[in-house]
Amino acid sequence: MSKEATGNSGAVGSAREDRGSACSxxxxxxxxxxxxxxxxxxxxxxxxxxxxxGGPPARREPEVRSLGIYPRIVTPGIETQNxxxxxxxxxxxxxxxxxxxxxxxSQKEWLMDLIWSRYGEYMSMSGAxxxxxxxxxPCGIMISWRKSSxxxxxxxxxxxxxSTPVDEFMNxxxxxxxxxxxxxxxxxxxxxxxxxxxxxxxxxxxxxSGCLCKLRTHAPNPEYKAxxxxxxxxxKIGQRGSPVCVRIYDKGLHTKLFPCGHWExxxxxxxxxxxxxxxxxxxxxxxxxxxxxxxxxIGAVDFRxxxxxxxxxxxxxxxxxxxxxxxxxxxLNKPIRKESGFESWCNHFRVTAGxxxxxxxxxxxxxxxxFFSQLIEGLEPSTTVVPATVDxxxxxxxFKDTPR
Numbered sequence: 001m002s003k004e005a006t007g008n009s010g011a012v013g014s015a016r017e018d019r020g021s022a023c024s025x026x027x028x029x030x031x032x033x034x035x036x037x038x039x040x041x042x043x044x045x046x047x048x049x050x051x052x053x054g055g056p057p058a059r060r061e062p063e064v065r066s067l068g069i070y071p072r073i074v075t076p077g078i079e080t081q082n083x084x085x086x087x088x089x090x091x092x093x094x095x096x097x098x099x100x101x102x103x104x105x106s107q108k109e110w111l112m113d114l115i116w117s118r119y120g121e122y123m124s125m126s127g128a129x130x131x132x133x134x135x136x137x138p139c140g141i142m143i144s145w146r147k148s149s150x151x152x153x154x155x156x157x158x159x160x161x162x163s164t165p166v167d168e169f170m171n172x173x174x175x176x177x178x179x180x181x182x183x184x185x186x187x188x189x190x191x192x193x194x195x196x197x198x199x200x201x202x203x204x205x206x207x208x209s210g211c212l213c214k215l216r217t218h219a220p221n222p223e224y225k226a227x228x229x230x231x232x233x234x235x236k237i238g239q240r241g242s243p244v245c246v247r248i249y250d251k252g253l254h255t256k257l258f259p260c261g262h263w264e265x266x267x268x269x270x271x272x273x274x275x276x277x278x279x280x281x282x283x284x285x286x287x288x289x290x291x292x293x294x295x296x297x298i299g300a301v302d303f304r305x306x307x308x309x310x311x312x313x314x315x316x317x318x319x320x321x322x323x324x325x326x327x328x329x330x331x332l333n334k335p336i337r338k339e340s341g342f343e344s345w346c347n348h349f350r351v352t353a354g355x356x357x358x359x360x361x362x363x364x365x366x367x368x369x370x371f372f373s374q375l376i377e378g379l380e381p382s383t384t385v386v387p388a389t390v391d392x393x394x395x396x397x398x399f400k401d402t403p404r
Contacts, residue, residue: 090194103181183279299330341387
């Protein structure tokens with residue numbers, strides 16, 4: 001099959017934006033925990049939420065931090081390292097579970113060639129939901145485009161991210177961003193295997209006790225057989241369409257591989273203005289990547305005891321949540337000031353071309369200014385009006401109008 005568009009006879013159906021069992025990612029094999037590492041006891045579950053509410057406003061209570069737990073990045077999972085579907089080793093691991101990048105249609109040929117050269121032929125002409133066409137690779141990469149617009153999308157799905165070395169997919173992400181793409185969605189997953197943390201049960205109890213903070217909605221979605229056997233444990237926190245939403249669920253039940261409670265996943269989805277910030281931080285993280293993912297995940301939501309105070313820092317964490325977070329420092333998802341068109345253009349240039357320009361000028365033995373002067377020699381100024389030019393003109397005008 002050529003890398004150009006072909007029919008989709010015998011190919012898989014169109015990939016959906018919502019990941020179902022058909023495209024569930026491979027399972028990362030978590031690293032084994034040392035017996036000396038702290039393990040939260042089950043006895044703390046729910047006890048903090050049942051404290052007496054009311055009375056005089058509580059004084060500021062110092063929070064005693066537990067040692068907590070620490071994530072590790074681990075590559076390929078059960079499908080490649082454990083073919084007999086035996087239980088993974090007990091422990092904790094963290095990794096990206098979905099990366100979506102959006103860029104200009106002018107890069108379509110380059111992007112198709114890049115993925116084709118590294119991962120071979122695509123298996124079907126199918127794209128993301130609401131996109132007219134695309135190409136899907138067996139490894140779990142999907143490129144989508146619309147005939148009526150200049151938008152181009154690439155999705156690195158959980159299947160690909162769990163079966164590919166971390167350095168490889170992070171370098172791929174970096175290279176694509178250097179060609180004008182920016183992140184529009186990134187999911188981060190933290191897995192707990194055989195740790196008896198009862199994340200789902202504790203989180204549901206805290207939400208129902210009014211301890212949920214930062215995100216405003218929660219929706220438990222369990223499923224049972226007629227005999228009462230649980231077949232799904234899923235808690236959704238926050239709205240799916242918002243910039244940040246959380247899912248806590250039983251991955252063992254979801255994959256039908258393990259009994260209830262053996263394998264739980266804490267997953268956060270970042271979109272809109274949050275996604276570029278998170279993705280850029282991960283690209284630059286290096287060896288700090290596992291810890292950074294963990295801090296972003298625990299920074300997406302909070303559980304605080306209701307004690308009559310409105311300030312979060314004067315409300316102690318729920319007992320199970322305090323044990324879970326430990327000494328880790330969450331990265332808080334504060335509102336981001338919307339950049340002007342001129343600021344966005346400058347930042348886009350720095351990410352996509354600035355660093356490369358400096359690299360090439362060093363190789364050529366020139367200053368960046370000399371190299372840049374040669375690059376633009378003979379070019380005529382563009383005449384199109386874009387947000388960057390409007391903002392730049394407004395900035396100059398406001399500077400002229402400022403009294404001196």
